């Protein structure tokens with residue numbers, strides 16, 4: 001295995017650079033890992049919303065995966081937007097050969113409210129992909145979709161994280177509290193322990209791509225040999241700084257700032 005930590009993202013694109021593959025690769029680069037990408041869907045979107053989506057044919061997704069897997073060993077990978085059951089089936093088949101950490105951001109709906117996956121793909125995600133994961137990182141609506149009941153506080157987030165692991169079979173679950181009020185609290189259950197990660201809520205609308213950035217940062221830290229709780233703690237610091245210094249770019253919800261931690265160290 002090569003010494004450089006190598007990581008792969010399997011996700012959709014964002015030409016405006018704040019979410020999806022683009023956010024993942026910027027995060028990988030910023031965290032001193034070698035980033036690679038397999039594109040599932042080309043998404044015409046920006047800070048205001050999604051205009052059009054073009055799915056790659058499943059053969060093309062499989063070819064991209066084969067091209068990477070057959071050539072370059074990597075240490076961890078993440079998935080983001082995988083829009084249809086057929087696409088999920090192809091990804092599942094290919095990644096089942098890999099014996100490395102799998103971080104899944106179960107992307108369902110963009111910040112703008114636009115759906116990013118087919119509604120019938122949600123149950124396939126829960127039943128077929130979720131049990132393959134080392135860690136799944138749902139926000140509150142995504143966690144609710146998986147477990148089928150409402151999450152209203154951090155106690156319920158903890159119950160949900162345990163249920164996602166014990167009932168649905170994820171290796172670990174990080175339920176993110178960005179959609180609740182008050183402090184930005186995320187709950188990690190790794191199959192043994194519960195850890196809580198807390199940050200002050202930052203008063204900003206520029207949170208486009210936070211979920212992508214966070215899961216990419218966790219993937220990068222894991223590829224560098226950190227344990228799950230360590231990787232989440234560092235990932236949380238990274239995404240909090242990226243939100244604190246987010247860019248007021250575009251006409252909608254602007255992107256997070258992947259340089260933020262570096263700038264904080266320099267200041």
Ligand SMILES: Nc1ncnc2c1ncn2[C@@H]1O[C@H](COP(=O)(O)OP(=O)(O)O)[C@@H](O)[C@H]1O
Pocket residue numbers: 138139140176177178179184185186199200201202203204207209210211212214236239240243
């Ligand atoms: N306004 C905010 N201030 C500070 N942290 C936030 C804010 N909004 C979201 N977060 C944090 O950003 C990360 C991603 O959050 P979340 O919005 O829940 O996920 P997603 O982007 O998938 O919808 C989590 O760590 C969450 O706690």
Ligand SMILES: Cc1ncc(COP(=O)(O)O)c(N)n1
Pocket residue numbers: 011012013014019020021043045080081107109110111116207208209210211212
């Ligand atoms: C291709 C793609 N993947 C994921 C998201 C979700 O982004 P967010 O983290 O803002 O919900 C997105 N807007 N586009």
